[in-house]
Amino acid sequence: xxxxxxxxxxxxxxxxxxxxxxxxxxxxxxxxxxxxxxxxxxxxxxxxxxxxxxxxxxxxxxxxxxxxxxxxxxxxxxxxxxxxxxxxxxxxxxxxxxxxxxxxxxxxxxxxxxxxxxxxxxxxxxxxxxxxxxxxxxxxxxxxxxxxxxxxxxxxxxxxxxxxxxxxxxxxxxxxxxxxxxxxxxxxxxxxxxxxxxxxxxxxxxxxxxxxxxxxxxxxxxxxxxxxxxxxxxxxxxxxxxxxxxxxxxxxxxxxxxxxxxxxxxxxxxxxxxxxxxxxxxxxxxxxxxxxxxxxxxxxxxxxxxxxxxxxxxxxxxxxxxxxxxxxxxxxxxxxx
Amino acid sequence: xxxxxxxxxxxxxxxxxxxxxxxxxxxxxxxxxxxxxxxxxxxxxxxxxxxxxxxxxxxxxxxxxxxxxxxxxxxxxxxxxxxxxxxxxxxxxxxxxxxxxxxxxxxxxxxxxxxxxx
Numbered sequence: 001x002x003x004x005x006x007x008x009x010x011x012x013x014x015x016x017x018x019x020x021x022x023x024x025x026x027x028x029x030x031x032x033x034x035x036x037x038x039x040x041x042x043x044x045x046x047x048x049x050x051x052x053x054x055x056x057x058x059x060x061x062x063x064x065x066x067x068x069x070x071x072x073x074x075x076x077x078x079x080x081x082x083x084x085x086x087x088x089x090x091x092x093x094x095x096x097x098x099x100x101x102x103x104x105x106x107x108x109x110x111x112x113x114x115x116x117x118x119x120x121x122x123x124x125x126x127x128x129x130x131x132x133x134x135x136x137x138x139x140x141x142x143x144x145x146x147x148x149x150x151x152x153x154x155x156x157x158x159x160x161x162x163x164x165x166x167x168x169x170x171x172x173x174x175x176x177x178x179x180x181x182x183x184x185x186x187x188x189x190x191x192x193x194x195x196x197x198x199x200x201x202x203x204x205x206x207x208x209x210x211x212x213x214x215x216x217x218x219x220x221x222x223x224x225x226x227x228x229x230x231x232x233x234x235x236x237x238x239x240x241x242x243x244x245x246x247x248x249x250x251x252x253x254x255x256x257x258x259x260x261x262x263x264x265x266x267x268x269x270x271x272x273x274x275x276x277x278x279x280x281x282x283x284x285x286x287x288x289x290x291x292x293x294x295x296x297x298x299x300x301x302x303x304x305x306x307x308x309x310x311x312x313x314x315x316x317x318x319x320x321x322x323x324x325x326x327x328x329x330x331x332x333x334x335x336x337x
Numbered sequence: 338x339x340x341x342x343x344x345x346x347x348x349x350x351x352x353x354x355x356x357x358x359x360x361x362x363x364x365x366x367x368x369x370x371x372x373x374x375x376x377x378x379x380x381x382x383x384x385x386x387x388x389x390x391x392x393x394x395x396x397x398x399x400x401x402x403x404x405x406x407x408x409x410x411x412x413x414x415x416x417x418x419x420x421x422x423x424x425x426x427x428x429x430x431x432x433x434x435x436x437x438x439x440x441x442x443x444x445x446x447x448x449x450x451x452x453x454x455x
Binding site: 012123 | 453
């Protein structure tokens with residue numbers, strides 16, 4: 001049976017997309033549980049231990065949460081802009097999921113004589129694509145805050161936008177060092193070139209700048225000013241309920257996974273093991289879990305920034321550091337070839 | 338190659354379908370018992386007053402303009418970074434001049450208080 005190569009590509013892409021989305025949604029569901037459990041342990045509490053508990057951990061809690069979310073009342077506030085208010089969570093979650101289109105997950109292999117690439121698309125501008133999709137993600141938050149027509153939502157959206165665009169500059173500059181080393185914008189190439197030594201060895205400062213900026217990008221503590229509970233209730237999510245709220249929540253956690261995956265791919269060799277040991281998706285998962293754990297740990301231990309400190313840190317510290325990092329990398333590369 | 342983007346197009350379709358199904362599902366399931374208090378904007382229990390869309394700090398606009406300026410500068414770094422191994426010393430000097438010009442603007446904004454929030 002012979003099929004048109006275009007049709008084969010489409011079917012392959014469809015299967016991969018569905019697998020990736022299901023994996024991400026499952027990861028999201030269990031991340032909420034893991035986060036609650038880790039924070040509880042840090043704060044010497046017990047944490048979720050009722051629904052389907054095995055060994056004191058409520059393993060069915062995410063499913064119970066999902067069912068509850070679906071059957072909650074979904075309402076449109078009287079003052080809201082109905083269309084913008086409705087599509088904003090969709091944009092947030094859609095852009096979060098789309099970032100995974102270019103992520104290399106596993107080395108290409110032959111299974112039953114059939115060549116399989118473990119990424120959805122290998123485009124030659126993958127890094128630019130990631131930055132572009134990340135910028136589009138801001139629209140979900142802005143439109144959600146504006147469409148709700150609520151003062152808390154509005155303030156949360158404004159703060160969030162200013163914060164995300166400020167840290168996006170350092171985020172983009174931190175990646176330049178890696179691009180200089182690998183000479184390619186394709187994530188597949190970047191990972192392949194790290195098969196023996198990871199980029200973090202040559203780019204420790206870039207790695208730290210990237211991670212700090214990434215935590216600010218996903219609005220996590222200590223940079224969670226947009227949803228600072230003590231002053232803004234829930235920020236841009238204040239007026240949302242039911243699955244619309246769940247979609248925002250999903251977007252936030254998937255974005256955490258995305259920035260962790262980018263950090264792993266660009267700096268820690270993605271699916272490559274240390275010194276080329278057993279490359280595979282398990283390494284990527286381990287690295288992502290490490291970053292996620294650090295983010296939870298930071299949430300459990302660090303207090304929130306003040307807003308002027310936050311903006312000052314982004315513009316006056318991270319940006320010059322990132323520029324200096326590029327310049328030093330360039331000089332070292334010219335001297336030592 | 339444009340064909341490389343075909344899988345991304347497939348993913349866009351799937352993701353849009355997913356978001357649309359989730360939003361429709363949330364509108365169909367669950368009770369619908371609206372009342373005027375529930376539909377009013379939430380202001381921590383106080384009676385809401387005025388619209389949320391009023392004047393806000395000019396600093397947000399300034400940040401947005403600065404972002405556009407610096408973000409374009411970053412995009413100039415990308416092709417240079419990818420080709421840096423071929424450009425070597427020439428690339429280093431060119432980029433030194435570029436960063437110097439960038440820094441003049443940066444220092445100007447800093448001295449003018451563009452990064453201060455009060």
